[in-house]
Amino acid sequence: MLIGEVARRSGVSVRMLRHYDSLGLVRPTGRTVGGYREYSAEDARRIFHVESLRSLGLSLRQIGRALQDPAFTPADLVRDLIRWTEDRLARERELLERLRRVDASAPTGWQDVLRIVELMHGLGSSDAAARQRSVLASADDVRVPADLLADALLTESDPIVAGALRWALARTGDDGVAGLATGLHADDPAVRRRAVQALAEITGDETTALLTAALGDDDPAVRRHAALALGTRSVPAAVPFLVGMVVEGVNDVEAAELLGAFAAEPGGSDPIVRALTGALAAHPGDPAIRIRLAQALVELPADAGRDVLRQLAADDDRAVALVATAFLKRGPHPG
Known part of the structure; x- marks a missing residue:
C-alpha cells in the first residue's frame, strides 16, 4: 500500500506517517519502481501498535523504546505509564488548586x-x-x-x-x-x-x-510559643507555662515580664504570687532557679511579691539572699 492509502485506512495523517518514518518507528519495508514508500501488512500492524500505545499516553520516545528494546517488558511499559500519569495528575491538581485560589480571591480585574x-x-x-x-x-x-x-x-x-x-x-x-x-x-x-x-x-x-x-x-517549643502568645492576652491557662519558662531559663525574661503584666490585671496578682511561691518550694536547692524566680517577683506590681522577696533575703544560699536583698532595696515595681 502506498502512503496515501495507508493514511486513509489507518486514520493517521500522511504527515505523521512521514514523521514515524523519520524517527524509525514505522518504516515502509518496500519501495515502488517509482521510489514511492510501500507499506506491507506487517507495517500496517506496526502503525496500529504505535497508535495504540499513543492512546495510552506514551510519548513517541517511550513508544520507540517499547518497540525496539527486547528487554523492555509490558510490565515496564505499565510502570512507565503509571509514573507518567501520576506526574500529569499532580501537575493538573496543582493547576486546579491555583485556579481555585485565584477564584476564591474574587478577582475583579x-x-x-x-x-x-x-x-x-x-x-x-x-x-x-x-x-x-x-x-x-x-x-x-x-x-x-x-x-x-x-x-x-x-x-x-x-x-x-x-x-x-x-x-x-x-x-x-x-x-x-x-x-x-x-x-x-x-x-x-x-x-x-x-x-x-x-x-x-x-x-x-x-x-x-x-x-x-x-x-x-x-513539643516544648510549641508550648512556649503558645504560652507567650496567651500571656500577652492575659489567659490564665498560660501562667503555669510562663512560670515553667522562668524555672527552665528559656525565654525567662519575656515570661517574667508577661507575668508582671498579668498580675497588674484586677485580681491577677494573687495567682501569680502563688505560682511563683510554689515553684520556689519545688526547687529549694537550685540557686539559679531561685534567682530567676526572684527576678520574676520583682516584675510584679506594687508590693505583690515583696513578702516572698523578704523571705528570700534570708535564704540559705548566700547568692539568692544577696539578689533578693538588692531587689528589695530597689523598691516596688512601678506597675
Missing part, C-alpha cells in the same frame, strides 16, 4: 489575577529572597488568598520569609486561621511551631482557643 499568579510563582521559587519579595510586594488593593499564604508559611523553612508571610497573614485578619489550624495537627513539630507563631499574631477568640489547645502539644 486582570490586574488582580496577574498579581495572585505572580505571587504563586514567587512562592514556588527556590530562592528565599525571591519568595520574600513576592510576599512583600502584595498590593493593598489586591485580596491575596489567605489559605495560599498559610500553606506557604507552614512549609517555609527560611525564618525571614516566614516572618514576611506572618506579616501578610496578619493583614488578612482571621481569613487564614483555618489554614493555620491544620498545621497544629502536622506530624512535623517545625510545622506546628510555625502555625503557632502565626496564630499568635492574629487576634480573636478563635486563635486564643487554638493557642490554648497548643499548650498540650508534645
Whole structure:
C-alpha cells in the first residue's frame, strides 16, 4: 500500500506517517519502481501498535523504546505509564488548586489575577529572597488568598520569609486561621511551631482557643510559643507555662515580664504570687532557679511579691539572699 492509502485506512495523517518514518518507528519495508514508500501488512500492524500505545499516553520516545528494546517488558511499559500519569495528575491538581485560589480571591480585574499568579510563582521559587519579595510586594488593593499564604508559611523553612508571610497573614485578619489550624495537627513539630507563631499574631477568640489547645502539644517549643502568645492576652491557662519558662531559663525574661503584666490585671496578682511561691518550694536547692524566680517577683506590681522577696533575703544560699536583698532595696515595681 502506498502512503496515501495507508493514511486513509489507518486514520493517521500522511504527515505523521512521514514523521514515524523519520524517527524509525514505522518504516515502509518496500519501495515502488517509482521510489514511492510501500507499506506491507506487517507495517500496517506496526502503525496500529504505535497508535495504540499513543492512546495510552506514551510519548513517541517511550513508544520507540517499547518497540525496539527486547528487554523492555509490558510490565515496564505499565510502570512507565503509571509514573507518567501520576506526574500529569499532580501537575493538573496543582493547576486546579491555583485556579481555585485565584477564584476564591474574587478577582475583579486582570490586574488582580496577574498579581495572585505572580505571587504563586514567587512562592514556588527556590530562592528565599525571591519568595520574600513576592510576599512583600502584595498590593493593598489586591485580596491575596489567605489559605495560599498559610500553606506557604507552614512549609517555609527560611525564618525571614516566614516572618514576611506572618506579616501578610496578619493583614488578612482571621481569613487564614483555618489554614493555620491544620498545621497544629502536622506530624512535623517545625510545622506546628510555625502555625503557632502565626496564630499568635492574629487576634480573636478563635486563635486564643487554638493557642490554648497548643499548650498540650508534645513539643516544648510549641508550648512556649503558645504560652507567650496567651500571656500577652492575659489567659490564665498560660501562667503555669510562663512560670515553667522562668524555672527552665528559656525565654525567662519575656515570661517574667508577661507575668508582671498579668498580675497588674484586677485580681491577677494573687495567682501569680502563688505560682511563683510554689515553684520556689519545688526547687529549694537550685540557686539559679531561685534567682530567676526572684527576678520574676520583682516584675510584679506594687508590693505583690515583696513578702516572698523578704523571705528570700534570708535564704540559705548566700547568692539568692544577696539578689533578693538588692531587689528589695530597689523598691516596688512601678506597675
